[in-house]
Amino acid sequence: MTVPPARGPSSLLFPSLPCAAGVRPLPRETTLSFVERLASRFGVSAADVIAEFFASGNRKPMSSLTADGEVYFNAEARARFATLSRVPPEHLRRALPSWTRFEPAGRYDTGPAVTFYSVGSISPTGTACTRCSAARTGRSDPARLYMAAHQRLCVRHQMWLPGTQDVPDQNSGRSQLSLAQLPETVQALGRHTALLRRREHAADAYTVAQAIIATWWDAARPEETAWARRLDSLARANPAAEHWSRAARDAVTYPDTVTLAGLLASPFWQHQVLADTGRHRPHVPADTPSFIRELALRLGRPWLAGVLADSDSGPLTAWLQACWRSRAGERERTVSMWRVAPAYRTPASSGCNPDRPSRTAGTADEAEADAGGDTAQGFARGLALARTFAAEHGHLCIPYRHEKDGFQLGLWLSNQRATGPQ
Incomplete structure (x- = not known):
């Protein structure tokens, strides 16, 4: 399969590498934050840098890139950015938690590839202390870090x-x-x-x-x-x-x-x-x-x-x-x-x-919990609906799949019987 050539640091967008010298990643910094600070040295945006490096088939649409999200590079892309930033790959691996954590796969068999994830799909991040960042980098560029x-x-x-x-x-x-x-x-x-x-x-x-x-x-x-x-x-x-x-x-x-x-x-x-x-x-x-x-x-x-x-x-x-x-x-x-x-x-x-990065919004256990009354609000609603059913029918032999007003009453009652006082 023919792979479209990806443009590299020799392109007109990046006429000289020395201007990027001195951009060092902060400990626990997000990869996207580092790319943004690197791009600012060239007077461009992170989206411009990513678009310049990757063939369109090896990256998601640029609309998927959010300022508070994260980017993941494959091995070839990481090598290109290490060259551009003039930071040893080992230093990048130690400083950037997501640098080697996820290997994106593009539509082509080879070549640099990148994928984007939104802030809700990654670990919590926060703004770096501006005074600490300025002391480390000599500039006041904003940065984002993974933060417990x-x-x-x-x-x-x-x-x-x-x-x-x-x-x-x-x-x-x-x-x-x-x-x-x-x-x-x-x-x-x-x-x-x-x-x-x-x-x-x-x-x-x-x-x-x-x-x-x-x-x-x-x-x-x-x-x-x-x-x-x-x-x-x-x-x-x-x-x-x-x-x-x-x-x-x-x-x-x-x-x-x-x-x-x-x-x-x-x-x-x-x-x-x-x-x-x-x-x-x-x-x-x-x-x-x-x-x-x-x-x-x-x-x-x-x-x-x-x-x-x-x-x-x-x-x-x-x-x-x-x-x-x-x-x-x-x-x-x-x-x-x-x-x-x-x-x-x-x-x-x-x-x-x-x-x-996460791929789902929850687990099967979470879905079961939310459906059945694992919160006090769910219990109160289930109890009220069960009392209404008993008053109308004179019993609580509720079918397992029975729903009332969008509430899975049969499943809720089955869970109460299974996990009742012991």
């Missing part, structure tokens, strides 16, 4: 680094939030890193805790004064902080999220959930009184125990039920207690395995 939850804070400059989706303008110099007046947020990083060392599922617990805290933030209860005080301090140091409400929320609630994650990741308190319920399924947080009292105590909010006792839905209820189903992680072949339901999932918690 504990890497969202630059301790050296006391800056909160928003996630890629938190920033409306990737090129805005105001995308960093100063934490100069929030010492408790900076101090929480030490507790977070210690938790990650001590607990096996600490990273997963933080994701669940973040979803729980987000629902409390949206409730905006008058008793919650600590967050209001922190938000005022953040606003004074960052006049434009209101433009990134999600980033501001994460920075303000970070100490409490770390504290809650420590409780969720504790094997003792996971088993206490089972002890509180007598190993029966909890339907509301009030079914686990010892757990919610400990939660309120650790967060320093005595009033929270009463609020949670009166609630009947949300990601906390979903976690309590998942903890019971898995018997505090001891029972196999159950939906993981660390899964966050799509309704409560935030962009920061929807990242995928960095080793490979």
Whole structure:
């Protein structure tokens, strides 16, 4: 098969290589971010560079390239970019997590190939600290890094680094939030890193805790004064902080999220959930009184125990039920207690395995969970529909495939019978 020749660095678009010298990748930088910074030295865009290097059959349409996504190169393409950037391939492999993680295949048998993925299909990314980047590169070009939850804070400059989706303008110099007046947020990083060392599922617990805290933030209860005080301090140091409400929320609630994650990741308190319920399924947080009292105590909010006792839905209820189903992680072949339901999932918690882009939106276990009532909201709806059916028909012999108002009532009832109190 004839392969159309791909244009290389000798093209008119790149008349000289020395001007690219000095562009070095940052640790944990996305490949697309590095390509953008490299292209800026030539005065062109990343799309121009990619279009110049690859035959049209060996790349997706350029409309698939998004500014907050990622690009993956095959071996020949990586060699071309190493030559263009004048960075040794081994240095690129160490600095760029996705440099060799995924091998795209073009329509041709040979030649450089590239593929694009959107931000929702890759691991979470965030904006690099502009002052750290300038110190490393000598330029103020914006950069994006792969960021775990504990890497969202630059301790050296006391800056909160928003996630890629938190920033409306990737090129805005105001995308960093100063934490100069929030010492408790900076101090929480030490507790977070210690938790990650001590607990096996600490990273997963933080994701669940973040979803729980987000629902409390949206409730905006008058008793919650600590967050209001922190938000005022953040606003004074960052006049434009209101433009990134999600980033501001994460920075303000970070100490409490770390504290809650420590409780969720504790094997003792996971088993206490089972002890509180007598190993029966909890339907509301009030079914686990010892757990919610400990939660309120650790967060320093005595009033929270009463609020949670009166609630009947949300990601906390979903976690309590998942903890019971898995018997505090001891029972196999159950939906993981660390899964966050799509309704409560935030962009920061929807990242995928960095080793490979995701290809599906969920698993079979997730689909079954969402269909049947693995959240308190699903249980409440299923219970109401079951009562209505019983009142109309005088029994609950519901066919397995029976649906009511789009709810799979037969499947839900079958699941309740299979996983009921034991």
